[in-house]
Amino acid sequence: MGRKIRSINRNNIVIVCEGTDTEFNYLTDLAAYVNLNYPGRFADIRIVPTAQELVVATNRNKNRKKLKGSGGNAYYVQEEENETDYEKYRKQPTRYVREAELFLKDGSYGEAWAVYDHDNFPDHKNAASHAKEVKVNIAYSSVSFEEWILAHFERNAYAFDKSVCKQNKKDIMCGSGLHPNDCHGQRCVGGRLREQSFIPDYGKTMGGLFRRLFVRHKVAVLNAAWLRALHKNENFWECNPFTNVDNLVARLLGYNQEYSWIPGGGVFDFERTSLNLSGKKIKNVGDNATVLEYEIYDYLMNRISGANTGVIEPGDSFEFQVPENGVYVGVIGRDGVKMSCI
Structure with missing residues (x-):
């Protein structure tokens, strides 16, 4: 049937x-x-x-x-x-x-x-x-x-072995100091969450x-x-x-909106040109003029300011105006938002 x-x-x-x-x-x-x-x-x-x-x-x-x-x-x-x-x-x-x-x-x-x-x-x-x-x-x-879950608290490139360490199929609560085999977040992500007090009671x-x-x-x-x-x-x-x-x-x-990351700044494709992001400054290193919109965010990714740059010709630079609590900058294009730390 x-x-x-x-x-x-x-x-x-x-x-x-x-x-x-x-x-x-x-x-x-x-x-x-x-x-x-x-x-x-x-x-x-x-x-x-x-x-x-x-x-x-x-x-x-x-x-x-x-x-x-x-x-x-x-x-x-x-x-x-x-x-x-x-x-x-x-x-x-x-x-x-x-x-x-x-x-x-x-x-x-x-x-x-x-x-x-x-x-x-x-x-x-x-x-x-x-x-x-x-x-x-x-x-x-x-x-x-x-x-x-860990991504809510930090950018961590460490390759963990498991979600939690167990003995007899039971979580030994690494990071809490309750077990002699506590890995203190060296092997399991749950241990990292507890060890760093991100979620001390995580289970x-x-x-x-x-x-x-x-x-x-x-x-x-x-x-x-x-x-x-x-x-x-x-x-x-x-x-x-x-x-x-x-x-x-x-x-x-x-x-x-789709976010992508520019680790440490650097050169990335944008619309019909290429841009180089370094700290508070962005430079058009491509062959075509462009206009970009940018936003500045605080540490919780709340938008705190933003503007349109106007035309940036090849070889020209633009410096972002960053409020005191600005942590991230997002360059907004048709294919999403390119993010970096300021």
Whole structure:
């Protein structure tokens, strides 16, 4: 029997996560914030799996093993029509992309995301390729979703080994000094969050994380762009650290500006010319005149000033007027905002 096709509601979104811990709680609170403050932006925001859906899926997988593969072809919620397709897509993280795709195929959702970490999964390349083919968006973090949380507080290029250190499958709360094997944030991101007192009581199942972080979410967007600038020519699944969760957050909150980072200033393409950004000064080092708009931001990425530069001819320079609390400058073009520290 063929898959039942429903009428597609283009104004809804489904987000398939690895599980029901940090990212599920964060995204659930974010969805509640969007529904409360921007009613009607989405007809529905569904986050999979709920705790109950995870229990059902876990038990079903146990039965499948006992029955040697004959216990159904389901993921968390969606189900394959045959064993062949299930075997084709069941590896992690491809299974999350595939489940998101099935929501698109049956017409129940018009937009789909898969949210997952590195976790030493075996099938990253295939997951990325399949997502592109079927138009499923990926929100990926390495080494873990905690990289997105850490980005709210600092730009950290250190390659952590794991989200949290565990003993007997239990978080030993690195950074709190409660365990003799405390790594003090040298191996795990959770330890860094606690050791630096960014979130002293951080835990993977803690609630209210989105609300706690929201005042700093624009900083996280900028720092996530900085992380990606470290790995320009690499496949995202091979990068550590990395996060592009900001893309999903921006989608839900309705941001339409794309930020990219110019590490330490330097030369970058802008419109039909090239610019060299150094501190408070920008110079047209290309072949064509340009006019640019710029904004100055404080440390929380609040806009505090901005202006239009007027025409800058090739070889000419312009010096930004920076208020005392100015920390970042953003050069605004048709392809997004180029950011740097002042």
